[in-house]
Amino acid sequence: MNRAAAIGSLALTLASALTLTACGGSGGAGVAADAKQTLTVWAMGTEGEKLGDVAKAYQKSHANITVKVTPIGWDVAHQKLVAAAAAGKLPDVVQMGGSYLGEFADMGVLEPVDTKTFAEGDFFPAAWQQGTYDGKAYGVPWYVDTRVLFYRTDLAKKAGIDKAPATMAELQRDAEAYRTKAGTKWGLSIQPGGLDTVQSFYPFLYSAGGAILDQDGKAAVNSAAAVKALENYGSYFKKNLSEKSVRPGYDVTKDFNTGAVPMFFGGPWLTSLLDDNYPGLKGKWAVAPVPADQASVSMAGGSSLAISADSDHKAAAKEFVASLTDAKGQSDWFERTNDLPANTGAWKSGTLATDPAMKIWRTQMDTAKSTPAQPKLTEITSKVDTAIESVTQGKSTAKAALDKAQSEIDGLVQ
Amino acid sequence: MSLTTGPAASAAAVDKSPRGGGSSGSARRPRRSLSRHNLTGWLFSTPFLVLFGVFMLFPIVATLLMSFTDFGARDVTRPLEADFVGLDNYTRLFQDDKFLTSLFNTAYFVVVGVPATIVLGLLAAVLLNNGIDRARTVFRIGFYAPVVTTIVAVAVVWRFVLDPSDGLIASLASEVGLTAPDFLGSETWAMPSLIAMAVWRNLGTVMVLCIAGLQAIPAEVREAARLDGASGWQELRRVTVPLLRPTLLYATVITTIGYLNVFEEPFVMTQGGPSDATLTVSLDMYREGFNFFHMGYASAMAYVLFVVIMGITVLQLRLLKDNTR
Numbered sequence: 001m002n003r004a005a006a007i008g009s010l011a012l013t014l015a016s017a018l019t020l021t022a023c024g025g026s027g028g029a030g031v032a033a034d035a036k037q038t039l040t041v042w043a044m045g046t047e048g049e050k051l052g053d054v055a056k057a058y059q060k061s062h063a064n065i066t067v068k069v070t071p072i073g074w075d076v077a078h079q080k081l082v083a084a085a086a087a088g089k090l091p092d093v094v095q096m097g098g099s100y101l102g103e104f105a106d107m108g109v110l111e112p113v114d115t116k117t118f119a120e121g122d123f124f125p126a127a128w129q130q131g132t133y134d135g136k137a138y139g140v141p142w143y144v145d146t147r148v149l150f151y152r153t154d155l156a157k158k159a160g161i162d163k164a165p166a167t168m169a170e171l172q173r174d175a176e177a178y179r180t181k182a183g184t185k186w187g188l189s190i191q192p193g194g195l196d197t198v199q200s201f202y203p204f205l206y207s208a209g210g211a212i213l214d215q216d217g218k219a220a221v222n223s224a225a226a227v228k229a230l231e232n233y234g235s236y237f238k239k240n241l242s243e244k245s246v247r248p249g250y251d252v253t254k255d256f257n258t259g260a261v262p263m264f265f266g267g268p269w270l271t272s273l274l275d276d277n278y279p280g281l282k283g284k285w286a287v288a289p290v291p292a293d294q295a296s297v298s299m300a301g302g303s304s305l306a307i308s309a310d311s312d313h314k315a316a317a318k319e320f321v322a323s324l325t326d327a328k329g330q331s332d333w334f335e336r337t338n339d340l341p342a343n344t345g346a347w348k349s350g351t352l353a354t355d356p357a358m359k360i361w362r363t364q365m366d367t368a369k370s371t372p373a374q375p376k377l378t379e380i381t382s383k384v385d386t387a388i389e390s391v392t393q394g395k396s397t398a399k400a401a402l403d404k405a406q407s408e409i410d411g412l413v414q
Numbered sequence: 415m416s417l418t419t420g421p422a423a424s425a426a427a428v429d430k431s432p433r434g435g436g437s438s439g440s441a442r443r444p445r446r447s448l449s450r451h452n453l454t455g456w457l458f459s460t461p462f463l464v465l466f467g468v469f470m471l472f473p474i475v476a477t478l479l480m481s482f483t484d485f486g487a488r489d490v491t492r493p494l495e496a497d498f499v500g501l502d503n504y505t506r507l508f509q510d511d512k513f514l515t516s517l518f519n520t521a522y523f524v525v526v527g528v529p530a531t532i533v534l535g536l537l538a539a540v541l542l543n544n545g546i547d548r549a550r551t552v553f554r555i556g557f558y559a560p561v562v563t564t565i566v567a568v569a570v571v572w573r574f575v576l577d578p579s580d581g582l583i584a585s586l587a588s589e590v591g592l593t594a595p596d597f598l599g600s601e602t603w604a605m606p607s608l609i610a611m612a613v614w615r616n617l618g619t620v621m622v623l624c625i626a627g628l629q630a631i632p633a634e635v636r637e638a639a640r641l642d643g644a645s646g647w648q649e650l651r652r653v654t655v656p657l658l659r660p661t662l663l664y665a666t667v668i669t670t671i672g673y674l675n676v677f678e679e680p681f682v683m684t685q686g687g688p689s690d691a692t693l694t695v696s697l698d699m700y701r702e703g704f705n706f707f708h709m710g711y712a713s714a715m716a717y718v719l720f721v722v723i724m725g726i727t728v729l730q731l732r733l734l735k736d737n738t739r
Binding site: 079085086088103106107108109195245248260375376378386389395 | 487490493577579598599683687690705707
């Protein structure tokens with residue numbers, strides 16, 4: 001895209017915005033839930049592709065409802081949602097990525113969650129928090145995502161490692177053992193820089209007891225705990241245990257399969273990815289909780305479902321969202337997608353309750369932390385990305401880099 | 415960046431200039447009822463005028479207005495309520511280290527990339543025109559293919575070429591006992607790698623322009639030069655290049671405009687990294703606008719870039735114009 005096109009799209013957003021009368025807050029009384037109506041739903045990525053099947057099933061049991069699902073690619077999702085919000089054309093129900101919610105809630109285009117229908121206690125705390133902005137819930141948790149340690153068990157034997165690393169000190173020791181005794185190229189794969197490096201850093205940061213923003217939404221990224229976490233993160237690059245160069249589009253599973261990388265932190269979707277792409281690797285790897293520092297705390301990601309403030313079908317939309325987020329709907333969704341259920345009730349039966357690997361995801365999720373919903377979250381985390389990169393590239397000390405990020409973030413959260 | 419997008423940007427630029435082809439409707443003409451003849455003309459131009467107004471003129475004006483506001487995500491639903499901040503965005507820009515870095519990187523891209531593209535494009539044209547008789551079509555297609563290949567496919571190929579562990583260059587280097595640098599991962603090498611990629615993608619355009627120019631040079635002129643005993647090099651320097659001057663000037667201008675706007679290469683290959691070493695103005699603008707939603711700030715950037723492009727283009731036209739006639 002060149003400059004002219006960029007200006008064009010900047011202005012199109014504005015143009016569409018100019019054609020509407022100011023609207024915000026709640027729409028009218030709207031249509032009753034049992035009237036004949038069509039619900040529009042937008043969902044991203046894999047979820048968007050699979051939601052259509054669920055919608056078909058829903059239509060069978062609700063004859064008066066037609067559900068129209070529009071899948072959107074993650075790469076264009078943010079722009080599409082902003083343009084739709086500007087034009088007052090958001091769908092009745094929309095999937096909200098964790099980092100978007102604050103921004104859209106701030107615009108006033110989302111309907112607050114009806115807490116009589118949806119109970120906070122049914123969901124993982126981090127998931128509920130991700131749908132909350134300014135003390136009010138706007139999104140109902142749909143699925144969650146966290147990071148755990150993936151490690152090669154066969155190479156561990158070679159390296160003389162008999163169990164997964166339980167502490168941060170053990171993690172580093174094992175990384176060295178893999179390299180020296182099992183002859184792997186690297187010890188641990190963590191992102192050295194570039195966009196979203198912060199996701200790789202979260203397990204270190206949270207386990208050390210640090211955070212990017214404190215409970216009041218103030219910058220807290222240069223706390224002693226955070227500095228310690230970044231020093232630890234940086235030490236993997238100093239000792240040549242992790243690769244320093246940033247590779248766009250890097251696929252860690254390839255190196256995990258060849259054994260160049262024996263350990264990495266990954267999300268739940270990687271399980272099926274490894275099984276599908278490298279069937280020969282089955283039984284040679286396992287997952288383990290994030291090694292503990294002060295505690296073992298990973299990041300929480302995922303998405304929630306929000307209802308548009310302008311929707312005329314709020315009653316029916318609420319029922320549809322309820323069917324997707326109750327324990328039954330969540331178990332069904334897990335069967336279809338392998339997304340981790342946000343509703344803890346879904347974990348009480350089936351594979352989710354019995355599978356040992358699933359138990360690890362579950363335990364990790366119980367304590368996982370999410371970043372508070374914040375309109376400028378993308379920008380805030382990009383400042384942390386820069387700080388991490390300057391440390392991994394050996395250009396700055398952890399303290400200096402985080403002090404700089406702290407002052408920048410301070411200016412953003414005013 | 416592909417050069418074909420350059421003129422679009424420059425066309426937009428020209429239309430904003432005071433001398434631009436605006437309407438001459440203000441000129442007093444003897445009053446005449448709208449004759450049928452006239453009406454037909456307007457009727458035929460209406461589709462263009464409407465499209466141009468909606469998709470070019472309006473965005474251009476809207477962007478200018480936006481650049482004086484602090485337009486952000488909050489203002490999307492109520493655009494007319496964005497706060498007017500005067501020249502704030504512009505003053506902040508020039509205190510913003512990231513923007514200055516991106517200006518420097520863009521300049522680097524232009525200063526190295528443009529001469530390389532023009533020289534190699536010209537050489538390719540001369541070779542095809544004089545040297546190779548057979549397989550001319552094959553070579554022509556070979557040089558021109560990268561121009562029309564989608565950037566995504568190009569990125570896949572170049573990533574394979576540049577990959578530090580199992581890439582083409584790395585493999586060849588290890589065959590002879592050398593280690594290839596980590597092209598995209600090191601701050602020193604990332605930009606030159608992207609420039610090489612851009613040159614490879616764009617020299618085809620320059621080549622095609624030059625071939626057309628070369629074929630317009632009368633054979634008698636060359637013959638005369640050869641009879642006077644000019645060597646191949648002399649013929650190139652004293653005959654071909656001077657006669658190709660207008661073509662080379664045009665190629666230089668559009669290549670420069672294109673490279674000042676460079677976005678695609680860093681976007682698909684490095685995301686502006688490592689450590690902002692390949693962050694260009696266009697990429698920075700895209701991020702500010704679409705990732706962080708600082709629309710006002712991004713609009714100001716767009717206008718600064720426009721002024722820079724305008725200035726450089728005018729300068730080039732002055733400096734490179736043929737002064738001998």
